[in-house]
Amino acid sequence: MKTQEKDLYHGAALTQVVEHESFKALNKATTKYGHYQINHDRRLIVKYTKGSSSPWSFTFQKEDVGVVADDISAGHSTYICLVCGDETVCALNEEQILQVIDLDGGTQWIKVEMPPKSSLRVKGSNGELSKTVPNNSFPKKLFR
Template identity: 55%
Template sequence: MKIQQKDLFHGAALTQLTEHVSFKALNKADAKYGHYMVNTDRRLMVKLTEKTSAPWTFTFQPDDLNTISSDIASGFRTFIVLVCGKVTICLLSEGDFSQLIDLTSPTAQWIKVEIPKASMRVRGSHGTLKGAITHNSFPDGVF
């Protein structure tokens, strides 16, 4: 099987998850690419960009928003994992991404990640995240 670039970027995130001491299992949540179940109670939506430097912008189509909303409604701890090229991985919790995007929107939403200094600053089509995200928040923040 030919290796696709997107698989390499997803692999960067998934490898860090599987090496974590609290990791037990990783499964596809459904047929959607980048949608995973970790252990038995966590859902991840992994997005990537191959862009080599900040800022990195990620688009969430209405079907992505519906998937995330469904995970939350089903009681899963839900996270968005943004693979920012070969530079960093930005982990957003439900509390974080609810400030950034409107999950009920019928139109696409976006999230932008920047690194003005040592941490990540994140804003989206719905607002700006208060505070910064540290580079080491992933994968620990999932567990």
């Protein structure tokens, strides 16, 4: 099977997940590409952008937003994983997701900025995170 570009970017995130000491299992959560179940109790949506420098922008179509909303309403610990080119991976937990996107809205966007020698600043169509996201918080954030 030919390797697609999206596989490389998703692999950058998933490799870090499976190498974490608390990792047990990785499965597809649904038929949607980039929607995973980790350790039977966590849901992860992986999105990527190829941009080589900050800021990185991510678009969440209505279907993407619906997947996140369904996972949260079903009681799953839900995360969004944003692969920022070949620079960094930014993971958002449920609380952070709700600050930056409107789960009842249509298409949404998230922008990740990485100022020099600083943590990640994240904002979206619904607002901005009140705190920065440390560069080293992924993947351990998924296993807390």
